[in-house]
Each structure stands twice: as C-alpha cells, then as structure tokens.
Amino acid sequence: MVDDLVNISAFARRVGLTPSALRFYDDCDVLRPAVVDESNGYRYYAPEQEPRARLLRDLRAIDLPLPEVRRVLDGEPALAASVVETHLRTVEQKAAATRQAAARILGTLGVPAAAVRERGVTLGGPELASAIRQVTPSAAEGDELPVLACVRIELAEDEVTLVATDRYRLAVRKLHPQAFSGTPGAVLVRASELTELTRWVASAGSVQLDVTPTQVVLSRSEPHGALAGDVRELQVVEEEYPAYQAILEGLGPPVCRVLVDRLALAELLGAADVVALSIEPSQVTVEGSSPASQPSVPGGHLAALVSGEPLRIGFTARLLTAALHTGVGPDVLLEIHAPNRPVVIRSADQGTFTTLVMPTRLPEYT
Structure with missing residues (x-):
C-alpha cells in the first residue's frame, strides 16, 4: 500500500481538486x-x-454546504440521494426567483421579453393546433386547483410534449420540433388562454415559442414561409405540476386490450350517466345507465378484437366520450389494467397521442 501512495499535488491532479482544497478538507475532517x-x-x-x-x-x-457534504459522503445511499435532491430543489427555486426578478428589471428597462428567453422551439402550426385541441379538454375547469387548469409544455431538442389532467383523465401529445435552442425545460400556461390561440396557430405555417421566466412568446410565419409579424403572449404559471410520468410508468402491462370502432363506441355511449363495458373474446357490450328518475339508456354490441381476459368495467360516460372524440382515425385501442386503474386509450393512426381515463364504480341501478 505504501508504494501506491501519492503526494498531495499528484492526488490533487488525479481528482480535480487543488492542494489547498485538500488541506482544507483535511482540517475539516472531511477527507x-x-x-x-x-x-x-x-x-x-x-x-x-x-x-x-x-x-x-x-x-x-453544486454549492452543497459542507455539513450536508459530510452527510452525503458518510450516509446511506438513500439519505445521500435525499440530501442532493433537496438541495437541487432549493437551487432551482432560487434560480427561478432570480430569473423572474431579472425579467422584471429588464421589463422596466424596456428590454423585450424574448431577449431574456431560456429556450425556443419552432413547431408546425397545424400540428400545434391539433395538439392544443386534443390536450386542453383534459384540463380542469374552475379555480379549485389552479395548477390543473394549466397545460404543461415540455420542450427539448427532439420532442415537445403537451400535458393536461383534471385527475380523472390525462392527455399527452408529443410533437417533433422543426428547430430548438437553449436548454430543455418545462413551463405551465393556462389551458383557457392556450385554447384561445388555436385558430391563430392553425393558420400559421410554423410557430416559434420563446420561453422567458414570465412569458411564452409566440410568433408565427405564413404557410409560404414569410413572417406574419404579429405575436401572442402567454403568462407563465408558477406551480408544481403533478408527477404524471410516475402514473404512466406505474401502470405495468395491461391484462386486456380492446380494438374497436372509435366513433361507433362513442355513439353507443349516448346520454348515459355511467356506462358499463362488458368485454368478451370478440365483442364489447355497452350498457348505459342512469338513475331511475331518468329515461333508460339503450345498450348495444360492437365487434372488437380482444386479447387478454374478459372483464366488466365502468366509466363516467362524458369522460369516455370526450376521450374518444379527441382521438384520430377509425379505430381506438383500450388498454385495461384493472377495473379500478386508469385505462390507456390510443389511436392506431396517431401514436403520439395518449389519453388516460379513470374508471368508475358501477352503480346499483345498472
């Protein structure tokens, strides 16, 4: 072992620290x-x-204070990870506050918001409009939980993702950007404000989104490539969005897959309050139900391609109907994990769009 020892200067070069730092960490009993x-x-x-x-x-x-450094170096891996993650959240919060203050200062000085952008992305206008139409209906209405009234926009070099959820359904649409600059990140905007821009976005050849600490600035080009000149601005909402990715990753493999005519299924749901789907090897039976005080709802049968075990599952009809109407193409694929777990709804013609709908307990009058 003695032959393997190196002096402080050589060790410093190996590990990327200075000799003076190593002396300091010796004095502090850290190294x-x-x-x-x-x-x-x-x-x-x-x-x-x-x-x-x-x-x-x-x-x-990463500017971790020395007492916390010792906890990471000498603690169990789980504790060490917790210390680092807590510090990272603190740093990110401070950075966000700094960016907001800087944006206010620059705004006072008359500097355009786009001049302090963190990231920018260019998307096809019709594609972005389609994503807005598909995702925003899943955002919550009202002010009970303001964060759920928002759309989360995740921006990266290879993919832009729009997400909305009201806790009973979740919509995720992915887009391929034409161009990207800056650092990957995510931003929240109000779904109602984004919806108002749908027609403006749809008529553009492409749309540039410039994200600043306080705004998303949208500018568009005409279909033939010329700049349209006008811009729109969306205010950034500073809230922590639900960890929707954990829900998707936690579903596991489905126990049953059903491929069925999308519009025919939506039509059978009709004006029902709650619907029960009885899934058999080659068909789906839809049983609509309403309270006794309301007219009965007719049921129906649909041919289907079914793999997995037969089962019966209930839905709030309006939620399932809305999910079906945001889909694309003649067919829809339902991936069922359990009667009380979110059901994944996909389109064979658009693999970039996914919807989750929560089932509901079937009432006694079904």
Whole structure:
C-alpha cells in the first residue's frame, strides 16, 4: 500500500481538486490523507480515496454546504440521494426567483421579453393546433386547483410534449420540433388562454415559442414561409405540476386490450350517466345507465378484437366520450389494467397521442 501512495499535488491532479482544497478538507475532517509524514507534515493519499475525493469535488461544485457534504459522503445511499435532491430543489427555486426578478428589471428597462428567453422551439402550426385541441379538454375547469387548469409544455431538442389532467383523465401529445435552442425545460400556461390561440396557430405555417421566466412568446410565419409579424403572449404559471410520468410508468402491462370502432363506441355511449363495458373474446357490450328518475339508456354490441381476459368495467360516460372524440382515425385501442386503474386509450393512426381515463364504480341501478 505504501508504494501506491501519492503526494498531495499528484492526488490533487488525479481528482480535480487543488492542494489547498485538500488541506482544507483535511482540517475539516472531511477527507483525511492516508498518511502524514510526522517529520515534515507532508500528506500522502491512497488510490482507494479517489472516488470519495471526486464525489466531494462534485458536491462542492453544486454549492452543497459542507455539513450536508459530510452527510452525503458518510450516509446511506438513500439519505445521500435525499440530501442532493433537496438541495437541487432549493437551487432551482432560487434560480427561478432570480430569473423572474431579472425579467422584471429588464421589463422596466424596456428590454423585450424574448431577449431574456431560456429556450425556443419552432413547431408546425397545424400540428400545434391539433395538439392544443386534443390536450386542453383534459384540463380542469374552475379555480379549485389552479395548477390543473394549466397545460404543461415540455420542450427539448427532439420532442415537445403537451400535458393536461383534471385527475380523472390525462392527455399527452408529443410533437417533433422543426428547430430548438437553449436548454430543455418545462413551463405551465393556462389551458383557457392556450385554447384561445388555436385558430391563430392553425393558420400559421410554423410557430416559434420563446420561453422567458414570465412569458411564452409566440410568433408565427405564413404557410409560404414569410413572417406574419404579429405575436401572442402567454403568462407563465408558477406551480408544481403533478408527477404524471410516475402514473404512466406505474401502470405495468395491461391484462386486456380492446380494438374497436372509435366513433361507433362513442355513439353507443349516448346520454348515459355511467356506462358499463362488458368485454368478451370478440365483442364489447355497452350498457348505459342512469338513475331511475331518468329515461333508460339503450345498450348495444360492437365487434372488437380482444386479447387478454374478459372483464366488466365502468366509466363516467362524458369522460369516455370526450376521450374518444379527441382521438384520430377509425379505430381506438383500450388498454385495461384493472377495473379500478386508469385505462390507456390510443389511436392506431396517431401514436403520439395518449389519453388516460379513470374508471368508475358501477352503480346499483345498472
């Protein structure tokens, strides 16, 4: 082991720290040398100390306070991860507050919002309009939970994702950008404000979205490529959006898949309050139900391609109808995991759009 020891300067070069930093961490009892020569005070380090030193370097690079650094270095992995994640949230909150303050200052100075943008993306106008029409109906209405009245827009170089949910349904549409600049990120805007821009967006050849700390600035070009000149602005909503990706990832494989005529199924739902879908090997039976005080709702049968186990599942009719009407193409695929788990609804003609609908307990009068 003695032959493997290196002096402080050589060790510093290996791990990306300065000799003075290593002396400081020795004094703080964070990273002790393997050996100290008592005759001259020289410090020597062993190869097995390099991983700890590199981790220490990275922790200080993210400005983690030294007491927290020691918790990460000496704690269990779960505790260490929690410390780093908590620090990251704090840093992000401070950065967001700094960006907002900077935007206000620049606004006071008359600097256009687009001049302080964090990221920008160009999308096809008709494609973006289609995504808005498909996603915004799944946002909540009213002010009970303002964050659910928003659409989350995730921007990256290879993909732009629009997401909306009211807790009973979830809509996710992915788009391929024509161009992207800046750093990947996400922003929330009010669904009602985004919906108002649908026709304006649809008539454009392409739409540029410039994201600033406080606004999403939209500018469009005409179908032949010329700049239209007018712009629209959406205010950024500062809220924490539900972790919808965890829901998607937690579903697991479905126990039953049903491929059925999309519009025919929507028509059978009619004016029912609640519908029951009885799924058999080659057909779906739709049983509509309403309280006794309301007229009865006729049922019906639809031919279907079914794989998996037969089952019976209930839905709030208006939620299922809305999900079917936002789809594309003649067929719809229902992926069922359990009668009490979200049902994934996909279109064979548009793999970039996914809807989840929560089932409901079937009432006694069905």
